[in-house]
Amino acid sequence: MPPPPSQNSKIKEPIFVKSVIPKSRQQLLKWNGWGYTDSQFVVKVDEHKNIQVYFTGKRYPIGEVTLPHLAQWAIDKLDLDLTQPPKRSQPPPTESQYPESKIPESILLKLKNFSISYSIDIVDRVVRAHGQTLHDIYTLRNSVFERIPDVVVWPTGHDEVVKLVTLCNDNNIVLIPYGGGTAVSGAVECPTSEQRPIISLDTSQMNKILWLDRDNLVACCESGIVGQDLERELGRMGFTTGHEPDSYEFSSLGGWVATRASGMKKNTYGNIEDLVVHVKMVTANGVLEKGCQVPRLSCGPDFNHVILGSEGSLGVVTEVVIKIRPLPQCRKYGSVVFPNFETGVKYMREVAKRRLQPASIRLMDNDQFKFGMILKPEESYFGIILDGIKKFYITKIKGFDVDQMCVMTLLFEGDETDVKLSEKKLYELAKQFGAIPAGETNGERGYMLTFVIAYIRDLGLQYDVVAESFETSVPWDRAVTLVKNVKQVVAQECQRLGITHYIINSRVTQTYDAGCVIYFYLGFNHRDLGDPVDLHNRLETKARDEILASGGSISHHHGVGKLRRKWYPKTVSNVGLSLYLSIKRELDPKNIFATNNLVQSKL
Amino acid sequence: MDVSRKYENFLEFRRQEKSNFLWISRTLRPKVANVQEAPCSPSLHKDEVLQSPKIQELLDKLSSVQNVPKGHLEKQVKEILDEIGYNKSLKVIRWLGLVLTKICLRVSSGIYINVNKVQQVRSKMGNCPVIFVPSHRSYADFILMSYMCFTYEIVIPAIAAGMDFHGMWGMGTMLRDTGAFFMRRSYNDDSVYWTVFKQYIYQLVTRGDLPIEFFIEGTRSRSNKSLAPKFGLISMILKPYFFAQVPDILFVPISISYDRVLEENLFAYELLGVPKPKETTSGFFKSLKILKERFGSIFFHIGEPISSKEFFGDSIDRSIHATASLHKQDLTDQEKSVIPPLAFEILHRQQQGFVITIFNLVALVLNNTYTNKKKLPTILELKQQLLWLRSIIESLGAYIHCDDLEKEIRECLVVHRNIIHFNSNNEVSLVETQIHQGKVNIQKLKAHQLSDQTMTYSVPFVALQIYVNPTLFYLFDLAVLFTVIQKEGALNKEDLWVRYHFLRSLYAMEFVFPPQKEHITYESALENAIAVNALILAGDTYIVGRNVELQEILHSSFKPFLLSYSTVFLVLQHLPLACEQKTILANVQRILEDAINNKESFVHPYTLNLDTLSNCINSLCAMSVLKKARRENAVSFEINKTELDDVKTRLDLYIPTLCINEDLLVNLQLQNKL
């Protein structure tokens, strides 16, 4: 571990971060799917009709190796017809597909005067008209959005944002903040019935690290900085925020604050609400911020919590003072195999009870466990479920059922001694639950796959399969039944809708004192069944109803957006609802932040 | 008739195969109801109940309140659990299966089932609790249910059984080994017992993988008609659904129809008030003499499963239980209020599923013959009448099992030779046997002591009525409509509805139907009445139709129930404001016995039956004419005389004249004055 390069306790000069992601995002990222354009699953059918699937590019360890088992799995489970030519996406959007920008010339002139960069190019606008929901991607590939922004603007700092908000408020123009566009709640989508001109405020060009304070271990960053840039820059100086949502390559600090994001390593570093020390939000009524930068405050209700989770509906987050930590000395992965899901959950509960959590602890159910195996590049069929000798040990000697067992992945961070101790405690406890440690590589693979799995939907879409994830938080005692109930409801609903091939699997991704987080993947083949987005919404609605019935929440970290508005009043009570609405009225009397998130606005 | 109903005789496979033993000992891969990752053994279930927060907290509380060590209380709970808990011994199941096969092959001509539904239910099993809800007409029900499951490779359910079996030496253990768990029946307020019992059910529903089987009627119906559903056990079963501890619960209504009910003779006595002998094992072995008898066919009809999730739909918001520990919570009033409609719906599907046999129709014809003092039919005349009746009952929706009518009639005469036979004129008539009751323990009588003469005359009629009753499910609505129109003349639909609703409510316990479906039932009854020409629609009023023969049957089958009820009213009018149940029953029977023996006009002995009389009393309670009170082991009532007069006047409109010995009523008043 190198010593931090500068010994000055404060770095006062802002660091102008060169982002991985260019201002014109579509140059690096797919305009109609997830992630980098050079990274995707592709299917090759050779002259002997052999089907091969592999992942392109070298960005991820799984890249450029064939995945011999994936095709057969997809055929069996999801009835993919890989012999058919894939369904290609329509070409990038053109002017003729959308109405002209509604933005008045006068406003554009003002922007010019402010020297704020803007674009009314159709691709720029469409790219910022959406997040990453199934609806978004399906629409990009096959049709058109009902409403897109009329102009995209790129302010470069707080002051420009203040000018923009004033301009919009004075001229009754709608402003929608856009960070990394990774939202999976419909939060960045334009409200379809909005008549006023809409400006999309892209924060990507306000991504400086304004200063860094080694004494107090905080850094002040502009909200547009994306996770990977932030971590790279901090890492150079020997620090990390430790905030690592699965989307951290592309999602932004402002987006995290606005959606109350949660990172994989929250056990060690905390969720975004634990990390934020100070935050500025530009509202139509002025700037909301605290007059001090202190670790904690007893001073009436904490207005940071009005900003956190506001989903762009109250103002623009411009600057955030966020906690940083020295980079850990040691980082280690691990994995444990459980005879079944229930036992795994019991184990996690015990870990949480004793507060033994390492940086990350996750439990995949049997389907996900198998899927992880399917993605192995090994040719040997035997090795696919488990490596030979291990398989013998686990199934024959320990008597695990291949159709029930589950794997837990672990990530340790900290001093070497701490990590060792933590490992020892966790593996010993695991033994008491009849579980078997399954090595570091399995653990590391597990975490790597989380990043890759996001790419797989784009493959499915080419073969009549749609997929989506949803998540929830739930008290410990209801976790297992929640999973079971949701799976059963989805199965019932699929049957009702005539869906014969589907997957519904789950994992526990976070643990708390009082409960845990469950993350579901749902995918199905919709050939000959009608609008897949509509079908999916029906399934997800049923599933969410069942989640709430089973004691789970509307969301742990994805947020409400437009997709989950239906359950917002019930979750916060009617008083809570009117409280939110009064805040909204106070901060944004003209409803220029007309995102329509959380509540369908009637303002 | 629903032609899609197809039955397979699965006893036939046993008859055909070389070795029943091989079949019995075959490898089983039975389908379970709710697959569990870590299935519970019977004893683990009991452990988990004991360790549940609910029970542990109760014991903590009791231990501090009563100042007894918790260990002591735990021991009590364990004992209770041992009394309740089911067991499972595949060996016992196989042996019983073999014995049962041999018995059935001997006494039964076939056991039929609609297999396609069995397969459908099987395919739906696996992901949530499945509850089998069979009708209850005989002790044989649950043994046959298990036999059916064994045959079709469905795992043998955990079966809710009454404590009367528990007491029988040997039987208790044997039933327990085949999956029975025991529920104390009698009203008792041992709160620890009930908390443990409820938790046990909760455990079976949430953590068990077996289907659960229970009788929604609570007890065997002696009358061969459905009893009003009970809500206790079904509420316990539903609790985990309301608490979202399970994704759904599937209720499978099952109707078991018997050509001849095993206990028919016993039931006839019981209906008349002779106390039911306590079940003892020797009594059971005595009943082995049944091996010499013939019992005809048995029919299983598996009804369309009801998903509680679908049934309740949005009327229930299960998320309301999310803000506190589940074990601290109880069902809400809203939840309690949606249970009865479900219970009625299950029962209704049972009713629709019953198979009507030719003997049911024979009974109906004979009953009509006797009531109207007509000439007894020869076999050919009987056949003619049956042909006609069969088409009518089928048109009303019944499924009648009959391949060859003449053969079936002859089979009736064999199977039911204890009830009907050819008399000296070669007519089909009731069998008479002299009855000597010997010394009757007055204490044990539930009502009035009927004379030997009355018993001798009545038992055959009552036994016959047991087989008439299943047909009334199809005839009762028509009988009501016809009776009203016949007595009151033309009525329009609204006015007719008022009468219909009154009689339907008054007879709600006697002819059970889902209250939530009353309007639909009314509509279809009107349609049916017109279709069979019992009524005619003239303009917008209903008048008497032209199907005189059918009207006669409607009349004769409704008449005993009218008489019983009106006699109860009469007696109540003459009783003081508060009286005991037994007084009411005894006096009604006394008056009716007199009327029956005074053979001037035919009074049906079934009017004496206590089942109907209690139904009447219960209906009056539901209508607030009576108010029930429980005093020192005896049930007594307060009578609201003005309400009573009102109801009586409304009913008496339809009552055929009855020769009442006025002296008996005077006596009644005198008796009370004393």
Ligand SMILES: Cc1cc2nc3c(=O)[nH]c(=O)nc-3n(C[C@H](O)[C@H](O)[C@H](O)COP(=O)(O)OP(=O)(O)OC[C@H]3O[C@@H](n4cnc5c(N)ncnc54)[C@H](O)[C@@H]3O)c2cc1C
């Ligand atoms: C593959 C994948 C994995 C994911 N994994 C995680 C995860 O592990 N944990 C997690 O928490 N989330 C996860 N998400 C969800 C998403 O990444 C988070 O919600 C993230 O915080 C969104 O940030 P963003 O910068 O992309 O915001 P955007 O999607 O651009 O915007 C989200 C909302 O915030 C508002 N907003 C954005 N920036 C600002 C700002 N500066 N000021 C005010 N409002 C603003 C927008 O108007 C919008 O309403 C994942 C999403 C995907 C697609």
